[in-house]
Amino acid sequence: MSAVADRFLDMTVTDLGVKIRAREVTPTQLVEGFLSRIDRFDPDLHAFVTVTKDLAFQQARDAERELAAGRDRGPLHGIPFGAKDLLSTAGIRTTWGAKPYADQVPDRDATVIRKLRESGAVLLGKCAMIELAGGMGYDIAGASLTGAARNPWDTGRWTCGSSSGSGAAVAARLLPFAVGSETWGSIVCPSSFCGITGLRPTYGRVSRHGAMALAWTMDKLGPMARSAADCEIAIEAMAGQDPEDPTSADEPLGPAIGIDGAKRMKVGVLRAETPKNVDAAVIKAFDQALDDLRRAGVGLEEIKLPDFPFEEAAWVIVTAEGAASFESLFDSGRVRMLADPGAGLAQPTSKLVLATDYLKAMRIRTAAQRAMASLYAKWDAVVGLATHYTASPVDAKLSDYFSESDPLGGTGNLCGLPGLAVPCGHGSDGLPVAMVFMPGAFEERKALALGKLYQSVTDWHTKRPPLLTRTA
Amino acid sequence: MARDSSVSRLYHGPGGAFNAAREPGAARPCGSVLSEIKEVRVIDEGKGKDLSRRTALRWMAVAGPAVAALGGAALRAEEAKGDAKSEAKPEEPKLSEEARFTIRNEPGLSDAERAKLEKQLPAFEGALRKVRDFTLADDVEPALHFSALRAPGERR
Numbered sequence: 001m002s003a004v005a006d007r008f009l010d011m012t013v014t015d016l017g018v019k020i021r022a023r024e025v026t027p028t029q030l031v032e033g034f035l036s037r038i039d040r041f042d043p044d045l046h047a048f049v050t051v052t053k054d055l056a057f058q059q060a061r062d063a064e065r066e067l068a069a070g071r072d073r074g075p076l077h078g079i080p081f082g083a084k085d086l087l088s089t090a091g092i093r094t095t096w097g098a099k100p101y102a103d104q105v106p107d108r109d110a111t112v113i114r115k116l117r118e119s120g121a122v123l124l125g126k127c128a129m130i131e132l133a134g135g136m137g138y139d140i141a142g143a144s145l146t147g148a149a150r151n152p153w154d155t156g157r158w159t160c161g162s163s164s165g166s167g168a169a170v171a172a173r174l175l176p177f178a179v180g181s182e183t184w185g186s187i188v189c190p191s192s193f194c195g196i197t198g199l200r201p202t203y204g205r206v207s208r209h210g211a212m213a214l215a216w217t218m219d220k221l222g223p224m225a226r227s228a229a230d231c232e233i234a235i236e237a238m239a240g241q242d243p244e245d246p247t248s249a250d251e252p253l254g255p256a257i258g259i260d261g262a263k264r265m266k267v268g269v270l271r272a273e274t275p276k277n278v279d280a281a282v283i284k285a286f287d288q289a290l291d292d293l294r295r296a297g298v299g300l301e302e303i304k305l306p307d308f309p310f311e312e313a314a315w316v317i318v319t320a321e322g323a324a325s326f327e328s329l330f331d332s333g334r335v336r337m338l339a340d341p342g343a344g345l346a347q348p349t350s351k352l353v354l355a356t357d358y359l360k361a362m363r364i365r366t367a368a369q370r371a372m373a374s375l376y377a378k379w380d381a382v383v384g385l386a387t388h389y390t391a392s393p394v395d396a397k398l399s400d401y402f403s404e405s406d407p408l409g410g411t412g413n414l415c416g417l418p419g420l421a422v423p424c425g426h427g428s429d430g431l432p433v434a435m436v437f438m439p440g441a442f443e444e445r446k447a448l449a450l451g452k453l454y455q456s457v458t459d460w461h462t463k464r465p466p467l468l469t470r471t472a
Numbered sequence: 473m474a475r476d477s478s479v480s481r482l483y484h485g486p487g488g489a490f491n492a493a494r495e496p497g498a499a500r501p502c503g504s505v506l507s508e509i510k511e512v513r514v515i516d517e518g519k520g521k522d523l524s525r526r527t528a529l530r531w532m533a534v535a536g537p538a539v540a541a542l543g544g545a546a547l548r549a550e551e552a553k554g555d556a557k558s559e560a561k562p563e564e565p566k567l568s569e570e571a572r573f574t575i576r577n578e579p580g581l582s583d584a585e586r587a588k589l590e591k592q593l594p595a596f597e598g599a600l601r602k603v604r605d606f607t608l609a610d611d612v613e614p615a616l617h618f619s620a621l622r623a624p625g626e627r628r
Binding site: 207361 | 490
């Protein structure tokens with residue numbers, strides 16, 4: 001691909017759509033360009049499990065033909081994307097990032113893959129991930145079939161997990177957007193570490209039919225992109241009730257909210273306890289982001305969450321559901337094939353959870369949901385830091401590196417609430433920091449509007465990782 | 473390549489469970505009026521979550537029965553909490569009899585794994601205790617959904 005066309009690869013979905021329709025670039029050229037970047041950078045990043053080159057060219061040619069014939073499927077038509085490798089793709093290896101499933105080839109597409117295909121998006125590859133989305137627990141970044149994913153901001157650092165490859169690929173401009181999944185933190189944390197924008201949708205917003213099941217009542221699928229506007233385009237294509245997933249909700253996404261609407265919003269600021277030895281620049285970045293929001297017109301006030309054991313209840317639920325979900329993996333002994341040396345300990349731990357514990361956690365969940373719903377009667381959203389840390393060293397023992405509680409993530413994932421992670425600065429190490437907008441259930445539009453507003457007055461989401469600057 | 477033989481762990485078919493709740497006003501009804509009143513009271517009484525309280529959970533280990541990665545930091549967090557309260561060395565979290573039994577009898581574990589489990593389980597048991605000790609009104613139902621299923625072709 002020519003150097004001229006290389007500039008297109010840095011563009012957002014929104015801008016690429018304009019360029020494709022202006023015939024300044026074709027979907028096939030984009031596929032060629034992104035493949036060239038993948039060839040160049042992925043050996044350093046380990047962001048992909050499988051690159052679907054032939055399929056991508058075929059879908060790109062189809063998109064070109066349709067657009068030329070006047071059939072426009074919308075803003076994703078001709079746009080390449082990647083899918084976390086826990087989404088079934090017909091005839092294409094779907095490994096769940098784990099050795100026991102390394103040769104698994106589904107015969108059907110997951111609903112979200114089908115919906116994106118029907119929107120004209122071009123599947124460029126399956127993105128690397130932590131094995132079984134972290135379902136057996138993990139203490140090393142290398143707990144993945146493809147090894148540790150490396151962060152484009154510093155290849156000595158990790159991307160976070162479990163949507164590791166999705167984060168790395170989008171940040172390194174190997175893809176304009178990708179699909180990730182979150183049970184607890186797996187979209188928000190990689191988006192934060194990689195300096196991209198990621199949307200964890202409301203539980204039930206996106207069909208999970210054909211996705212690997214880890215925790216039935218907590219798994220969500222969502223987009224990871226380089227702007228809130230791009231996440232909005234992607235979620236519009238992904239969302240919707242699906243008869244094949246009875247947990248998918250009959251809730252309309254509603255009309256988009258513009259940035260003027262966001263200026264009238266009232267947002268509660270959640271300040272979680274600051275862990276020891278936290279980088280002061282991270283706190284400063286968040287404070288600056290709050291100032292930027294305030295100046296943009298958003299009403300901000302510090303709040304506290306209602307008093308529930310959000311994280312403990314979520315931990316119990318994920319432990320019980322994960323052990324049930326992977327019962328045969330444990331019983332067959334194949335859990336020993338996983339890369340993380342501690343993976344075999346998840347089942348004995350789950351045996352401590354009584355049925356009454358699970359039900360109690362689910363009762364806490366009911367009460368917590370209602371309390372949070374009451375909170376959202378007053379606030380449009382809650383905002384807090386995604387994490388107090390920037391990306392961890394790739395060889396770090398994770399339980400040594402991370403020592404913070406996660407009230408925002410624990411609450412959001414227990415209650416099924418959406419969250420939009422937005423880059424909001426850099427730590428003193430030059431690595432990205434992010435904040436999360438968390439509105440009420442099925443109110444993704446509010447988070448997206450706040451994200452769009454913030455990104456209209458700041459440029460953190462446009463920063464390029466040094467990897468591209470250094471070697472391009 | 474082998475065909476997928478693990479479809480049971482893919483999402484498909486009927487099943488349904490937890491649903492996200494909308495805010496009041498836009499809400500679909502869930503639960504009794506009594507429950508609603510009791511839960512609003514929790515907020516009104518100003519019992520906001522004490523964010524200086526470490527929950528002894530390391531969220532990084534996310535996404536799963538993530539005990540293998542959770543234990544260390546959780547223990548440290550509990551110890552830090554103890555340190556803040558007094559200069560005295562905090563008490564070692566105690567394992568329950570059930571946990572000891574599991575560690576002793578779980579088949580297929582190496583000695584090193586049993587030792588690791590012994591270190592990690594107190595944090596998880598701490599979470600279990602918090603769940604067990606949390607008080608709820610009797611009429612708060614679990615966030616589960618079950619419904620009877622009509623046979624195909626049956627008339628209403």
